[in-house]
Amino acid sequence: MEYSNLRRQTIFMKKNLFDQGYLDEQFNQLEELQDESSPNFVEEVAALFFKDSSRLLTNIEQAIDKYPQDFYRLDSLMHQLKGSGSSIGALRMKNECSVFKANCNDRNLEGCRRSLQKMKREHATLKQKLESYFQLLRQVGPSEYAVSSRK
Amino acid sequence: MAVAIETPFHVLAVDDSLPDRKLIERLLKTSSFQVTTVDSGSKALEFLGLHAHEDSPISVQADQQEAAVNLIITDYCMPGMTGYDLLKKIKESSCLRDIPVVIMSSENIPSRINRCLEEGADEFFLKPVRLSDMSKLKPHILKSRCKEQYQQEQHLQSNSESSNSSNPTNENSSNPTNENSSSTCSNSHKRKANDDEVLPHATRPKHN
Numbered sequence: 001m002e003y004s005n006l007r008r009q010t011i012f013m014k015k016n017l018f019d020q021g022y023l024d025e026q027f028n029q030l031e032e033l034q035d036e037s038s039p040n041f042v043e044e045v046a047a048l049f050f051k052d053s054s055r056l057l058t059n060i061e062q063a064i065d066k067y068p069q070d071f072y073r074l075d076s077l078m079h080q081l082k083g084s085g086s087s088i089g090a091l092r093m094k095n096e097c098s099v100f101k102a103n104c105n106d107r108n109l110e111g112c113r114r115s116l117q118k119m120k121r122e123h124a125t126l127k128q129k130l131e132s133y134f135q136l137l138r139q140v141g142p143s144e145y146a147v148s149s150r151k
Numbered sequence: 152m153a154v155a156i157e158t159p160f161h162v163l164a165v166d167d168s169l170p171d172r173k174l175i176e177r178l179l180k181t182s183s184f185q186v187t188t189v190d191s192g193s194k195a196l197e198f199l200g201l202h203a204h205e206d207s208p209i210s211v212q213a214d215q216q217e218a219a220v221n222l223i224i225t226d227y228c229m230p231g232m233t234g235y236d237l238l239k240k241i242k243e244s245s246c247l248r249d250i251p252v253v254i255m256s257s258e259n260i261p262s263r264i265n266r267c268l269e270e271g272a273d274e275f276f277l278k279p280v281r282l283s284d285m286s287k288l289k290p291h292i293l294k295s296r297c298k299e300q301y302q303q304e305q306h307l308q309s310n311s312e313s314s315n316s317s318n319p320t321n322e323n324s325s326n327p328t329n330e331n332s333s334s335t336c337s338n339s340h341k342r343k344a345n346d347d348e349v350l351p352h353a354t355r356p357k358h359n
Contacts, residue, residue: 026279033177033282041177049170079228083257084170087279 006140013133022126026089043134049088050127056081057120064112074112075104081119092122160292161185165195165225165237166255175224175255175280182285187220192232195223196240199247220250221292224276227256227263235267242271249299251291255280 017023027042034041060077063070082097096119103111162184164175172188179186189195199220223241227234234254241247254267257278264275273291276284 029279029281030174033174033181035181038177038180045170045173045177048173052169079257080168083228083278084168086257087168087171087174089279 003140006136010133010136010140013129013136017129017133021091022129024089024091024094026086028089030088045088046130046134049084049090050123052084053081053093053123057116057123060116064109064116069107069109069112071104071107071112075101078104090126093119093126096122159183159185160221160289161187161219162288163195163198163220163223164188165190165192165223165229165234167191167226167229171226171278178280178282178285179224181282182288184285184288192225192229192234192237192240195225195237199223199241199250201240201244201247221295222251222253222288224253224255224288226278227254227267228258235270238267238270238272249295251288251295253288253291 014023017027030042030045056077060074060081063074063077078097078100082094082101085093085097096115100112100115100119103109103115162179164172164179164186166172166175166188167190169190172190176186176188187198189198223237225234225237232240234256238252238254241250241252248271251273252271253274253276254264254272255276255278256263259277267275274287276287
């Protein structure tokens with residue numbers, strides 16, 4: 001049946017995201033907050049996160065190219081990214097933030113640059129994967145969301 | 152007999168991060184709170200009826216009763232005014248100091264937590280905040296209201312003792328127990344009373 005096949009796909013997709021470390025338990029917390037009164041909550045929060053994180057990444061990139069580098073500012077920007085990343089359960093991104101901050105602490109500019117590039121890749125990948133996930137969920141339909149969100 | 156209609160408690164949430172604001176709003180609404188979110192400490196103070204640099208409230212308007220806030224929950228790390236700075240301002244204000252304040256932070260730093268608690272924060276949440284954290288809020292609100300009721304009853308008692316017979320104390324008047332005689336505190340943290348509502352802490356003048 002097409003419908004249950006779609007449902008299976010969403011469950012499988014989500015499991016993958018968790019197994020590969022893209023998402024952590026916080027994402028489940030978000031799904032639990034979604035209901036009839038706020039049926040698109042998770043997608044909305046994710047959209048806000050990606051808007052916010054894109055802006056932060058741009059700011060970090062600009063700051064990293066300035067000379068002399070303001071490691072304090074870089075750390076502060078990445079700290080913001082880490083915070084909002086952890087709020088949506090973006091595990092890989094969150095971990096990369098910690099790597100970047102450690103590099104800031106060591107005033108290791110090259111390390112920061114490498115970490116930033118990695119962060120941008122993680123960001124793009126997560127965005128694409130979540131977009132696919134949400135798209136699939138929409139096909140499954142809202143009434144089934146509560147079921148598929150339970151592990 | 153008037154029926155008590157339960158108006159929800161009103162929480163003011165302060166966070167500079169947009170996704171975090173959305174999350175805390177949802178957590179609070181799911182837990183049956185009425186929510187206002189602002190993105191900075193100075194906007195929070197404005198909403199509470201206080202200028203950032205003064206202690207005296209801005210002019211009390213009738214519609215300010217709508218803004219009655221029962222609890223403030225704020226992020227710690229914010230540009231400009233931090234959550235700690237905001238906490239201090241609230242505790243320094245005679246009008247606002249009894250409103251319970253909860254601090255949120257993504258960093259588990261004991262010295263930071265202690266500093267906030269010492270300054271008068273009622274609770275400290277580690278981010279990301281979860282639904283289970285929401286159940287910790289209501290006890291703080293109820294505790295502050297009990298304290299308020301006790302203070303009002305004490306005041307009423309001392310008033311009637313000094314034979315001040317006509318001193319109707321209602322929700323909307325300034326609380327004479329405050330030190331600042333020029334203060335026009337709107338008791339902004341009290342809930343607005345509907346016509347038929349009997350609030351547990353409503354004080355009635357004691358007539359002999």
